[in-house]
Amino acid sequence: MIAKTKITGIILAGGKSSRMGTDKGLLFFNEKMFIQHIIDSIxxxxxxxxxxxxxTEYDQLGYKRVEDSIKNSGPIGGIHAGLSSSEREYNLILSxxxxxxxxxxxxxxxxxxxxVFDIVQFEANGNTIPLIALFKRQCLKKCQELLDQGEKRLRKLxxxxRTKTISLPKEEHxxxxxxxxxxxxxxxxxxxxY
Structure with missing residues (x-):
């Protein structure tokens, strides 16, 4: 396994949450905020x-919070911000x-x-899940290129x-x-x- 000392965990909590109507990371499930479940798992x-x-409500958790340097640039912007602030080669990125x-x-x-891959992601129900994935820090360069072109689609990145996809069995979807x-x-x- 890749050593813990070589990995930064990056949680993307900057989405618009338009369907939920509130910041999803701050919602509660089993008496814990969503983001705390993510923190506990990584x-x-x-x-x-x-x-x-x-x-700024996330500051109460005591972790470093970073903002997108390119506003309204979708998940690529969030990944770009996280990788820019990471000092490690491997980055476990989760929404x-x-x-x-x-x-x-x-x-x-x-x-x-x-x-050996730039990105390692899961797949479930025939859909890839690049927002639960391992990204190498060198992906930052491609993020910047795409953002410079006005590209926001994560699929493009x-x-x-070089991406590897791990298919999950149905019971783990x-x-x-x-x-x-x-x-x-x-x-x-x-x-x-469940």
Whole structure:
């Protein structure tokens, strides 16, 4: 496994959350904020945690918070901000809306064999998940290039770099589920598909 000392954890908490209507990272599930679930899952695997957000409420958690240097530039902008502030070669990047994620699952991204790729991501339900992924710091250059071109689509970044995709078995799809709406949140609270 890639050594913890070589990995920074980056949590993207700067999205518009338009479907939820509130900052998703600050929502509660099982008496903990979403972002705390993410922090708990990555802490055993990384030596530093950065939160990418303009929301100063995240400062209460005690981690370094960074803001996008290029505003309104979508997930590529968030990744760019995180990688710019990281001093480590490997970066475990997660969105703040996957409260069911586990350390055990994330370890699959961190194997020695995966260290040759620029990006290592999961796939579930036929969809790739680049916002639960391992990014090398050198991806920063390509992020900058795309942002300079006005490109915001994360898919474009993933396609232009050496990417490995790990398909998850059906029973683990729930662990990587994005909670985007109150309906999604109520379903996990009531144990639907869980």
């Amino acid at each position: 802490t055993p695997l990384v030596s530093e945690i950065l939160i990418v957000s303009e929301n 703040c809306d996957v409260p069911l994620i586990t350390s055990k699952l994330l370890k699959r991204l961190l194997t020695k064999e995966n260290s 993933v396609l232009e770099l 729930i662990l990587v589920s994005n909670i985007n709406t109150m309906k999604d949140l109520n379903e996990i609270k009531n144990g639907v598909n």
